[in-house]
Amino acid sequence: MRLASRKPSDWCNPEELPKADVVPEQQSARRSFWVRKRFWAACAALLLIGVLFRLVWDWTHPPSPLLQVAADAAPEVAELLREADQLAQDTVAIFPDDPYAWDVMGQLLGRFGKTEDATQCWEKALQLDPNFAVGYQSLGNLALERGELKKAAEYYRKAWELQRDSSVFPVQLAEVLIQDGQLEEARQVLTECLRRHPRSLPARALLGQILVPLKDYSAACEHLMYVITANPDYTNAYYPLSTALSRLGHTEESRKYLARFQEMKRRDEQRHRTTLKTETQLPAVRAALARAYLLVAKIYIARGDIATGERLLKRGLELNPDEEEIPPLLGWLYFKTGRENEAASLLHDYRQKHRDSLEAQMATGKVFAEFKRFDEAEAAYRRAIELTPLEAGGYAALASLYLTAGKRPFDAHVLALRAAAREPAPQFFFILAIAAQRDGDSQAALSAAQEAARLDPTNDQYQRLLDSLRRTL
Template sequence: MKRSTEENHSPAVQVGSLPRPSSPERHPMRLGRVAVAIAAMAGLAWAVWSVARWSGERASQEPELAEEEIEEPGPARWGPAYSGNPTVADLKQASIAVAGEVVAAYPDSPAAWNVMAQLQFHLGNAPEAARWWLRCVETNPQSGDAHYGLGYIAHLEGDNAKAVERFRAAVAVRPDDPRIPLLLAESLTRLGKPEEAAPLLVEHLKSGKGNLAGLVSLGQIYLDMREYDKARWAFEEAVRIDPASREAQFGLANAWARLGDAEKSKQAMSKFQALVANRRAESAVRVMSFDDVAKGREVAVLIHGEAAKVYAVHGALEKAEEMWRKTAALDPRHVPSRMELLAIYERTGRNRAALRVCEELRDLEPKQADHWLNYGVLLARLGRREAALAALDQAIALDPGSSKYRQAREVILSAP
């Protein structure tokens, strides 16, 4: 089979993940060109020109802006899955339709096959998902998504040797994916190789990508290796991050017991028992499915978002936009889809549509200064100078150490 030249287009597929820390580290979001233009001097000059052009040519632009308000097909015409009150069946049907459509559009594309594999996995059809992912890696051995998916299936089925093989291949392609070292370490431990798993997690934590789950896993490995003081350290660090972590408190109790400190072990065990009494047990490995509306919505958002990326890679930008709009309709609090739409609207000159998205992002994440920056620049472009300056003032208040917000304010203030 001919090897694909497509690039991997997204982070590793979310076929499931270990529990996240209660306050996960935020990754900087990719901003639309609105913010990028302000962030550099060239962009600042462009912003001045843009604001000035609006002031001087407002009459000539009115017809163009009026066109922005033409009603486009929306949730009411897309179907019940996008209505705001879908059933599990609605979400499943929409996801199946989207995956089938993208595969039909690009039948020779590993990126499209990956979307279908994800859908099949979340439908509970692991053999069919594996078939699609195997097809991906046979065509493109650098498909990190497929290696991860195959490794995850092997992990769930208890085939630890195969899981290790696939996770090693996945981490070689996706070294920055924070989930893979955790799963690889767990699979190595199950194979009876904790001495390989521990250094892997130590390096993972040193890289700054480590989190609560990494510390808990490392502590458990140290317990298996009978390195009890190291286990105590790992669990104490985990408890420091999240005192309500049952796994960390239980591990700490065991570590203190092995170290011979019965009193401290009793204290940690008491905290663990209190947490168990107050919180419903959760699976150590969470797999999204169509079990209920909440999980079904997560799967639908994932499938629509991945399909949007496939369309974008193939240059079908209108279809990519439609998928992002549907993703946003599925989840009114989904930030990534709105960031993608903001970039599309700004790039295509649909300022009022971009402004509406900026308002949504501002309301969803009011403490993110870049949202206020984007909002202010768009307001300035639309001639609403005072509101634009107020938005930039808010950005400055949120992040007083960054100069780009002050520079943007100066540009808007000095525009004719």
């Protein structure tokens, strides 16, 4: 074949080219090009699918509320918030039917501003247990923050109905009623609270305050004087006391208490300003997380998982060494698992660190008493009496210790008398009845039992003791 007879277009057909003109390297390069092109096209497609999947996932699965808060927080705070989120998520996943688990999540969410999510947690807790009083209280707190006074009152009233012996719920209810202008109903609530808890200073202070606009000035003075005698630093008692004294014509006394109020108010405001200057977010977050660890530990301990409870308590104490509820519970765990020396050492150090804390002394004494460490329990209760000689709690606890140990019946009788004299509440008359019976004074025991049953006629335990004493006389 002659090349001259070929048309130029014929040279474009590779199949008719002489085989010597097509080298293997060129064929391989062409194949490699198409393979690479298909590979990168597949990668681009997969990347696009991944991005779309992530967008859809993020839209249908937004981050948890605490992680949303963590996204805008400082690094050290964000780390703690992520830990809090993990703790809460794990707790409700492991204990989905436990209202206390949902309460933990609700408290963390509410603490960091996610109130709508917190509301759902407490509503879930109440679905699981309609008698979960803390759930109603927490919903009441949120309603109060939103200014929904009637709804808050409804929640606090329900909580109080479920725990009639509480001294906290009626005070919260009364505060809301006062804000809503329902002073007469608030007076009834506080009067009932004081019948059960005669030495409740918040209840007396509130009652004294509302008795001024209700024009019962003498009763207002009585309650408010009681408050400032028991606690001279109770700032909010001084102004209504000054007003009540002025209405009664005691001008000089009124001016004295007004001046005292103004002085204390300036002091309180200065303390508040100092706190705002020195307070940072990190310690507050650590304290909130430590509290959450304590609550979760209680869930595990209640279910018999002592090891996990101990681990959680230790983490809580690491986060906030000033959390007063953790050391007594940790000491209890040590006693429970046979580590008596470790428990005693922990509780002794705790008592010394919080030597001026009534709550610390009472909690320590209770743990020592449960495990029959009589001397340590007695020392803790005696310190409680030193701290609050006008309060009933220390006397009653020490009297109960003597009764439980079967020791010093006369001293138990005297201590119980002091407790009932300081706070004429049914539980203290009940202790007095038992102490008098052990001391051989049957008539005094009967009188105390009658008073306990009169103050709380629905208590079966009081009634049984009264019936028993009547049969023996």
